[in-house]
Amino acid sequence: MTxxxxxxxxxxxxxxxxxxxLVDFDHYHEWNPFMRVAxxxxxxxxxxxxxxxxxxxxxxxxxxxxxxxxxxxxxxxGDETRAGFEAMNEALKTRVEGLVEAEEREAVESS
Incomplete structure (x- = not known):
């Protein structure tokens, strides 16, 4: 299941x-002080x-x-962001799959 x-x-x-x-990189600091983009x-x-x-x-x-x-x-x-996003996506996927499995177990136990 996807x-x-x-x-x-x-x-x-x-x-x-x-x-x-979004594309005004020179002013990012006005709304995101933790990021600079050039x-x-x-x-x-x-x-x-x-x-x-x-x-x-x-x-x-x-x-x-x-x-x-x-x-x-x-x-x-970029290579750095790709690795970071892949790690984040894997962590989220694991978390979501765990939640779904818990819901499925709870549904079975309730029936």
Whole structure:
């Protein structure tokens, strides 16, 4: 059985305004003080991303923009992020599968 985990957020603004904020890398610090991004949001471009968690160590990675559709979607991925996302996805998958198994056991025990 295939399971999919998705998340979403509603932003009370038109897509054009959200896009303008999303690709305005010079001003990321105004809404995300833990992240700096340099580069151009063009498909095929390489970005430089600095992550600065509070009390943590700064990390820098250089993902490639894999998809850029104005006012709709900006996607980037790099070797570092790919490994991080794969680890996160595996952890979430394990957690979700554990929850489903617990629900199934509970349903069987209740019948």
């Amino acid at each position: 399971r999919e985990l998705t998340t979403s957020i509603e932003i009370d603004a038109p897509p054009e305004r959200v896009w303008d904020v 580069g151009r949001p063009n498909e095929g471009a390489t970005l430089t991303v600095h992550l600065m968690p509070p009390g943590g160590r700064e990390s820098v990675f250089e993902p490639d923009v894999t998809h850029c559709e104005k006012h709709r979607e900006l996607r980037w991925l």
